[in-house]
Amino acid sequence: MADAVSKSGEENASRRRNEVQKKRQKVRALIEDVKNPPDHLKLVLVGPRWSGKSSAGNNILGKDAFDVDKSWYGPRTTQCEIGHGLFADRRLTVVDSPGWYYRHTLQDTSEMNKLEIENSLYMCPPGPHAVLLVIELGIAVTANYQRSVQDHMSLFGDDVWKHTIILFTMGDWLGVKTVEERIESEKELQWLVNKCENRYHVLNNLERNNREQVKVLLEKIDEMWAENDDPYYEVDQRRAAEMETLREDADKRAKKMKKIFERQSRVMKELFKGERQSLSDLRVVLLGQKGSGKSFAGNDILFMENFEGFRKDNEDQRVSVKHRGDFDGVKVTVVEAPGWYKDTETPDWLKHEVHRSVSMCDPGPHAFLLAVPVCKSFTEKDLRGFVELLKPFTRKCGHTAWFCSHGENGSVNTQ
Template identity: 85%
Template sequence: MDKLEIENSLYMCPPGPHAVLLVIELGTAVNATYQRSVQDHMSLFGDDVWKHTIILFTMSDWLGVKTVEERIESDEGLQWLVNKCENRYHILNNLEGNNREQVKVLLEKIEEMWAENDDPYYEVDQRRAAEMETLREDADKRAEKMKKIIERQSRVLKEIFKEERQSLSELRVVLLGQKGSGKSAARNRILFMEKNEGFKKDNEDQRVSVKHQGDFDGVKVSVVEAPGWYKDTKAPDWLKHEVHRSVSMCDPGPHTFLLVVPVCNSFIENDHKEFVELLKPFTEKVWAHCMVLFTWGEWLGKRSIEDHIVREGKALQELLAKCDNRYHVFNLDYSNNPAPVKDLLQKVIDISTRNSGCFSHKD
């Protein structure tokens, strides 16, 4: 989704942008990973875009007594970037927001770049613009269709299980997700814990599952948080044991496994594979008790979660299919609004009703 939006930004400046400003904080270390990321992003526009690019350094107050030239010389990655832009760069001091002079100098540098180039602006491919508009319209239609299907499915299932809906005095859930996925924040959100509550304990026990308990409208809620793993790496073997232990900590078993997926990160095939591998020891039965919990929902802005799902790609759609398209979205703004938590716990009850109870680790 991000790739399409980044590419689309060019077509919002018809017939093309006069300049592309590559924004970099001066304190950023341009290592191999960062360098590769810049290349991947800029490659969306084609090689000619570098002729129209100026590096815009921000946070110049970070330099202290250093000059920007000294900063560039100290970092090979920065040298590479500056060379790609033919030594074009500008510095903005974020502490001087009303300084119009620094903006005036930037515009002068853009005009100098026009004079040096054969074309004053980066000309976009109009055929590609039309293709992208078609892709956007197709994705919008698929997102709307998905939303209607999910809503209809939810209504039908509620009607089918109307007489069987359980009234539970206790709900038990297991949280699974990568490090940095918002797993701990989601736990705090579910239990209405303060932002840093439980932080010290979790820091000490990063390789063990941690159980927290709370109460919501008279219902006892138990949340077991399994340790996370680093993105772009294979989940370590000891983690499988911990996931197994997290289930036994929910005796007689969890009602739901919440698979935590942040909407602000890409979700690739390897991410899908790691969830599947961690749950494999519990057999295919476990997927009837799984739901995807999207975190950092505020990042979506005005977009719906369905927009994100259809644009993010096959790996995420396959994970949702294994969960029978069960998902929930959390904003992690630490508000005291109980509605999102109430909706989530109702979905957990619905999953338990459909399965006639919790997932038993004895299975």
């Protein structure tokens, strides 16, 4: 049975490859006889976080135009960035965009991140010739992954698919398999490739000197351009004005909030001037949803790698974990309570475990720290869930602070 399935997959892969080759030959003839491709190509990279967008952009441009951090929890692209270059005397403009979490729906992504992702197509007016949907070959394309891509691509409207090519990264993960065999192994991946009308390309970001792979990619973009009635994806200028207003309003609110926080800080320092006692012992409890970055924050606070973070054996952590360290002569105790899933009712065992995390900081914590990822949405429902967890400690709510995890440069910004 397994052999039959494998043979069927190989046949489908061969069929897809032949269809793509025939189509390319037909369009190449059209380009050579009738159409002249644009001498200035404008490309936009979109896709999930950790898919290799920035590295792909550097590979296409042949230089380090975008910052790349290879560590799992290193800094990520948080704003759209633009790079320029030449390939065989042809001008290239490449826009890199923030990614989304590959298991998240559009509703799970923060408004700030959605606005930046949508803005990527407005960075090269009047619009990009191609949108490169970046997908890492080393990750399984599940139903959740497919839904996440569909959701976030909807930010651009349905017409965007006519101008989209799937750009597979980490080509070395294929091994002896062909990319077509990889496509046929998952029906969700087949759906995405079919949605792009069989337009796809493999890029190995480890082979920066292999300019042939970039040459073929640009050829495929030219072929898509020749097939389309519209030479580029035309952006809505009215929407561009709306987004500019939204960004300006958000910037004003952020500056206002910063001023309020700074003023409060100055007032508190003045009120308690000369009365504050230095602490020899500091105890904190880390709280947050699963995947909020609590573990990484705990490690940053203690300057150690004690908390396990994204390790698989820690994904369903159901007990509080305590670690100690020393900072400038102060003994620091950090207790991480188990995380909870977004949009779910708070289970009794979690309430009990949060209560236990407090008892692990005898005689009590100096502060509760709530981890809030900057690129994920934090709704009224999320807030209510957090308040419910802290009900037994209502009188201690003045000891609660929130911090933005997964911040730029891996920093922890507190408020």
